[in-house]
Amino acid sequence: MSLAVAGGRHLQALLGSLGRLARSPLATFLTLLVIALALALPTALRLFVTNAQAATGNFANAIDLSVFLKTDVALVKAQQLAQAAQRRHDVASVTLIPADKGLEDFRTYSGFGDALVALKENPLPHVLHVRPRPEDSSAASLEALRGYFTAWPEVDLVQVDSEWVMRFNAILEVLRRLLLIAAALLGVGVLAVVGNTIRLEIGARRAEIEVTKLVGGSNAFVRRPFLYTGVLYGLGGALLAWGIIAITVAVLGEPVATLARLYGSRFLLLGPSTTDIGILLGAGAVLGWLGAWISAARHLRSIEPRA
Amino acid sequence: MIVFERVSKRYANGREALNNVSFNIHTGEMVFLTGRSGAGKSTVLKLIALLERPTRGAVVIAGRNTQTLKARHIAAFRRRVGVVFQDHKLLADRPVYDNVALPLAVAATPLKEIDRRVRAALDQVGLLGKERVLPLELSVGEQQRVGIARAVVSKPPLLIADEPTGNLDPDLSLEVMRLFRRFQDVGVTVVIASHDQALVREFGQRVIVLENGQVQGGDAADPLPSMLAYR
Numbered sequence: 117m118s119l120a121v122a123g124g125r126h127l128q129a130l131l132g133s134l135g136r137l138a139r140s141p142l143a144t145f146l147t148l149l150v151i152a153l154a155l156a157l158p159t160a161l162r163l164f165v166t167n168a169q170a171a172t173g174n175f176a177n178a179i180d181l182s183v184f185l186k187t188d189v190a191l192v193k194a195q196q197l198a199q200a201a202q203r204r205h206d207v208a209s210v211t212l213i214p215a216d217k218g219l220e221d222f223r224t225y226s227g228f229g230d231a232l233v234a235l236k237e238n239p240l241p242h243v244l245h246v247r248p249r250p251e252d253s254s255a256a257s258l259e260a261l262r263g264y265f266t267a268w269p270e271v272d273l274v275q276v277d278s279e280w281v282m283r284f285n286a287i288l289e290v291l292r293r294l295l296l297i298a299a300a301l302l303g304v305g306v307l308a309v310v311g312n313t314i315r316l317e318i319g320a321r322r323a324e325i326e327v328t329k330l331v332g333g334s335n336a337f338v339r340r341p342f343l344y345t346g347v348l349y350g351l352g353g354a355l356l357a358w359g360i361i362a363i364t365v366a367v368l369g370e371p372v373a374t375l376a377r378l379y380g381s382r383f384l385l386l387g388p389s390t391t392d393i394g395i396l397l398g399a400g401a402v403l404g405w406l407g408a409w410i411s412a413a414r415h416l417r418s419i420e421p422r423a
Numbered sequence: 424m425i426v427f428e429r430v431s432k433r434y435a436n437g438r439e440a441l442n443n444v445s446f447n448i449h450t451g452e453m454v455f456l457t458g459r460s461g462a463g464k465s466t467v468l469k470l471i472a473l474l475e476r477p478t479r480g481a482v483v484i485a486g487r488n489t490q491t492l493k494a495r496h497i498a499a500f501r502r503r504v505g506v507v508f509q510d511h512k513l514l515a516d517r518p519v520y521d522n523v524a525l526p527l528a529v530a531a532t533p534l535k536e537i538d539r540r541v542r543a544a545l546d547q548v549g550l551l552g553k554e555r556v557l558p559l560e561l562s563v564g565e566q567q568r569v570g571i572a573r574a575v576v577s578k579p580p581l582l583i584a585d586e587p588t589g590n591l592d593p594d595l596s597l598e599v600m601r602l603f604r605r606f607q608d609v610g611v612t613v614v615i616a617s618h619d620q621a622l623v624r625e626f627g628q629r630v631i632v633l634e635n636g637q638v639q640g641g642d643a644a645d646p647l648p649s650m651l652a653y654r
Contacts, residue, residue: 125531327512330474331573332502333529334495421474 126340133344136317137352144352147313151353151400154306156360158299159396163361163388165291171376171383172284179258179281183244183265184273191215194242197270201244206252206261211245218243241272303403306353310346310407318342318415330421339412343405350404354397361388424450424581424612425471430480432466432636440466442636443480448614450580453607455623456616458633464616467633468585471614472506473497485580502530505574505611507584511566513558519545519569520554526577544576548602564595571599575606582606583614588622596622 137144183201185194191214198212213221218240223232248261258276265274318325328338365387376383388396425448432441441463448454456464469475470482473489482489485503492500505526513522523544527537545551548568558566567587574582584603588596600615600622607613617623623630632639 125528128528324514327514328525328529329498330472330501330506330512331526331529332498332500332577333525334498337498337529 126344129340130344130348133341133348136341137345137348147309147349148352148356150309151306151349151404152356152360154302154309155354155396155400156357158295158302159357159361159388159392160364161291161295161298162392163365163386165288165295166389166392167386168288168291170386171381179248180277181246181248181258181261181265182275182277183246183271184275185242185244185270186272187215187239187241189242189270191242193270194244197268198244201246201265204261204264206248206257208247208249210247213243213245215240215242303399306350306400306403307407307410310349310404311411313349314342314346314408314411315415317345318412318419322419325416325419326421329419335416338416339409342412342416343408346404346406346408346411347401348404350400350402350407351397352400353404354400357400358388358393358396424448424452424485425614426481426483427467427470428481428483430470430477430482432463432470432475433478440636441470441477444633444636444638445480446631446638448612450612451607451610453604453613453626453628454615455626455628455630456614456633457618457620457623457630458639460618462633463636464618464633465585466636468506468583468614468616471581471583472504473500498529502526502577503579503581505577505579505582507567507570507574507582507587509586509589511558511570513566513569513573515557515559518555518557519550519561522558522569523572523576526573530577532577540576540578541572544572547575547605548572563590564599567591567595567599568602571602575611579611581612581614583616585616586618587615588617588619593622597625600626 185197189197194212194214198210201207202210215238219232219238222240244265246261246265248257252261262274262276265271325338365385369385372385373383425446427444427446430441430444431439433439444463444467456467458464466475470477470489471484473484473492476482476490484500487500489500514525520541523541524537527540532540541554542551545554548571550565550568550572553561553565558569561569567590571584571587574584582603587603588599591599596619603613603615604626
């Protein structure tokens, strides 16, 4: 069989399967909808994790160290220390918050403004906000940085603001595991739906299968249109799932942006990336093909021509 | 072409359809299988078409023992045997063209070649021009001829027919039988099961008579000359 002929055969089987699906639009749509929902759920969960990460990304990847200097350290000295810290290769940025600025901020934001006026002198120290480079934010590197700053005689206290970040990352990890479990269970669901649909179709086309085998149709030939039907179901379901996700993102976009604004963030809800869509469509096609293959292998064998 | 060697066939329900049957059919021969219904005619054809396997004995078709043929070779084997059924076994929801093209489609024949051969086969059975018609819109005789066109479209060296004239009136029966003769003329081995003794005699070909699952009167009954045979 030449390649062109083989291609022609496959094209014919594909068109035949498409035609049959189009002839019973309601049944086809309901099956597609079930598959779409099963595929949309894990996709939505994945999108949620991605968005949660992106929304908090500014903080999550940047664990700051607050280096409190002793109160008797002069501002000039503090500036020298900031410059020295800036030269370290594992430090992304150093922000010096002078004691006066700190007091002013505290007065503005704390609500103790009037009480603070009564103070004769500023009780706050100069503070360095040190942001490590993202690739140096592991627990070990943070500990090394903390040791480096603690060793300075001018430093009173080094505080690592990492605890909530670690908790947040742990929550994301739980969600990721959940995502995997949901994807696996719903994937099996898609297999079952496609497999059952193919089983019904094999039953309905029993006579045709018998005659085809009678005139010398191989198992592969008889199976081919059903495999195409399976792939079309999977791919169609995935496309529908993409539509569902796109609508969901569009509907949620505005309220999420508003919510983010209220928290002083310019975060916008992210839609599925090209990779997400590729995974979705690929998974749909593969699951559809596999479900059809399993069903066809089980049920086609039992149909043998009887004269 | 066909060798039955001490063949017995017992079905799962216990019925013994064939008992120790032996005969040879040579390449290019046209042979009638006759006998009352239930005598074993259909079983012989099923064994030839590999729809059944013998319980005992050997069925050898074109040098291949059907008993030892592997499952994955069955499809290719069936492509070399054209089968005509009494009830046609046509696909009612497909036009004549698709029905006749099926044996070529399963053999991955190029579309141009399919088109040429389907038309040639329909021309041979006198149905050219009926390609787009559904089988049920045709007369019984025409349906039978579609079945024959399907059986010969892939030019198999062996053609078998189970009561091909069972539903036809005498004139149509004769016409169908002449059609089979024309295939024999071009070298096809033809085996026809028929209980229509008169028609069979008229054709004067070799006859194998089955009774209660056994061959009657040896296997080499000489063909009787008849008027029809020489027309």
